[in-house]
Amino acid sequence: xxxxxxxxxxxxxxxxxxxSSGTPYRLAVSFQNDEVKEIWVSGGGKVGTEKFDxxxxxxxxxxxxxxxxxxxxxxxxxxxxxxxxxxSTIIGEVFNAVNFKEYQSxxxxxxxxxxxKSKSV
Numbered sequence: 001x002x003x004x005x006x007x008x009x010x011x012x013x014x015x016x017x018x019x020s021s022g023t024p025y026r027l028a029v030s031f032q033n034d035e036v037k038e039i040w041v042s043g044g045g046k047v048g049t050e051k052f053d054x055x056x057x058x059x060x061x062x063x064x065x066x067x068x069x070x071x072x073x074x075x076x077x078x079x080x081x082x083x084x085x086x087x088s089t090i091i092g093e094v095f096n097a098v099n100f101k102e103y104q105s106x107x108x109x110x111x112x113x114x115x116x117k118s119k120s121v
Contacts, residue, residue: 001069006032017097019044019090025055029098036072038063041094058091072098 012030019025025043029036039062041055062075076099079092087093 003064003067004069006030006037006067010037012038015097017093019093020086023090025090025093027094027097035066036098037066039066039094039098041090044090055090058094 010030010032012028014026014028017025017027023044025041028038028040030038039059041059042052044055045051065075066072076095079095080088081092082088087096
């Protein structure tokens with residue numbers, strides 16, 4: 001599969017999520033053709049720390065996989081969850097938050113009230 005180039009301007013959402021210990025993270029998701037195509041994750045520590053860098057790399061890897069046509073559901077199924085369904089790590093929290101079936105890229109928001117629409121530049 002070849003990587004599909006994204007439009008320069010596309011709808012995106014930016015919002016905050018937290019892990020099980022309450023650490024805040026900033027998450028941004030961009031869409032193209034009503035599908036998630038990019039994910040940015042920041043937080044969890046200072047710039048340059050291992051956790052911050054791992055989350056940056058995670059966002060890049062997921063974005064590249066999505067742009068190569070890997071279905072979001074396939075990536076989502078790779079996260080680890082506790083027996084009660086709670087995510088085991090921040091990665092699962094990211095996937096739960098990005099689950100685009102809850103958010104419409106048309107601008108209306110049927111999910112959390114804390115999600116705001118923005119434009120990628």
